[in-house]
């Protein structure tokens with residue numbers, strides 16, 4: 001039996017099935033893992049990073065810089081908490097609760113930052129101003145809209161002036177909130193030049209008032225100083241020796257701005273993890289999603305397995321049913337192992353049925369073959385008893401002939417049964433083939449005078465074979481040839497060595513066998529003309545026995561014939577000397 005191609009085999013289909021199921025499971029797992037990890041990373045970025053803290057600090061400072069108290073800060077804190085998922089609260093330096101994003105007033109033991117727009121915490125402020133004052137704390141320096149427009153215009157003109165000179169320039173908001181020109185490449189003189197040219201260094205009326213106030217406060221700080229504070233909080237004039245004018249200006253500025261900003265407060269930024277749980281903790285929704293996906297994968301796997309399993313087992317069940325009921329042919333579906341099994345089963349059923357038919361036919365044939373001579377014997381005996389036939393030696397000869405026929409058939413049947421059971425014992429010995437063929441020819445010559453039997457030896461081969469059995473086989477062929485030859489014809493028995501084989505041929509020029517009949521001549525009880533009796537034809541066992549005898553010697557027998565032109569039967573045996 002040829003092998004089932006791999007792509008059709010059950011193994012390949014089962015492998016494909018488990019691959020599909022595994023692929024589903026792996027894809028679902030990978031998808032879930034990717035989803036959870038992405039979520040966790042996003043959470044970690046939002047919750048845990050310091051940029052979140054910086055943002056909270058910056059926005060709370062902005063509030064403090066632009067409000068005189070904390071009374072309206074709650075919405076901002078709630079908004080910040082919502083954006084960062086980290087609860088935020090504020091208390092006064094004494095520890096009293098001021099405001100918080102949550103309703104609870106509980107706060108962590110560790111403070112996050114001191115919120116004072118006039119004293120920025122350097123580590124939290126992205127660009128702490130030189131003097132640590134948030135630029136949004138503008139106080140009396142707040143420009144009117146018209147002033148801001150004028151100043152912005154002038155500063156932009158100053159910026160163009162620097163850019164025209166091929167220098168770099170940018171505008172930032174410095175302490176007091178005024179747009180200020182900066183440059184890395186320009187010298188102080190160049191900066192001052194452009195500012196002067198554009199009028200950007202001219203203080204507005206508001207600024208003049210505030211600066212005058214600041215000058216007074218600075219001089220009070222310096223003791224007997226006579227300095228004038230100018231835009232950008234630089235100064236001109238004389239400061240007392242050993243005094244720190246810059247520190248005095250900063251202190252004065254803070255004093256000046258203090259009434260405009262919210263009082264100092266302590267900012268608490270709660271730990272996100274403590275509130276929302278571990279980063280990789282699965283929420284109820286995630287758990288449900290995982291459960292759902294797992295159930296889906298499971299359902300897909302079960303469905304695929306069921307479909308494939310049912311498809312695979314259906315033909316097996318049909319086969320079992322058919323075997324139990326001894327049914328006829330089954331339809332062959334597919335070319336896999338089950339398809340092959342079904343084909344083999346059909347084949348087996350066919351052979352069993354053929355065997356059964358053959359057995360029945362054989363019993364019929366045997367009954368018929370034994371019945372005919374018996375009927376003859378009974379008829380002759382009856383005739384003798386009735387006085388119709390003369391019970392002399394003639395009748396006895398006839399009865400003996402019929403008994404011989406019976407004996408012959410029984411001997412043939414015994415030989416065939418022995419061959420079938422593998423009990424056909426051979427007694428091989430070294431035999432001169434020519435001698436054996438001469439003996440067989442002589443026996444048949446003595447029986448027939450009408451037909452000439454000639455032997456044609458080729459060389460003198462000496463071969464290991466069972467002489468009795470081989471005489472029987474050649475004898476059967478020879479008697480057939482003689483029986484089917486017309487009077488006066490010649491039958492030739494010849495032998496030759498063909499390579500390692502001995503070939504014995506019996507050739508006649510008699511009736512011949514038609515093309516349709518030729519394939520059946522070696523079948524038991526088969527005769528071209530079934531109506532012939534043993535006397536004119538035979539029982540149809542002779543050639544079947546020749547085939548079995550040749551087979552027992554490890555050889556074959558073949559027939560070639562043409563109706564009306566005679567036949568040639570050839571026994572081919574391995575010539576072991």
Ligand code: ADP
Nearest residue numbers: 480481484512527528537538539540541542543
């Ligand atoms: P049988 O005993 O009837 O001869 P065989 O098995 O010897 O049975 O032969 C089967 C049939 O083959 C015969 O009935 C006969 O019709 C045919 N046959 C056998 N040998 C020859 C032959 N030499 N020429 C023509 N027909 C033959």
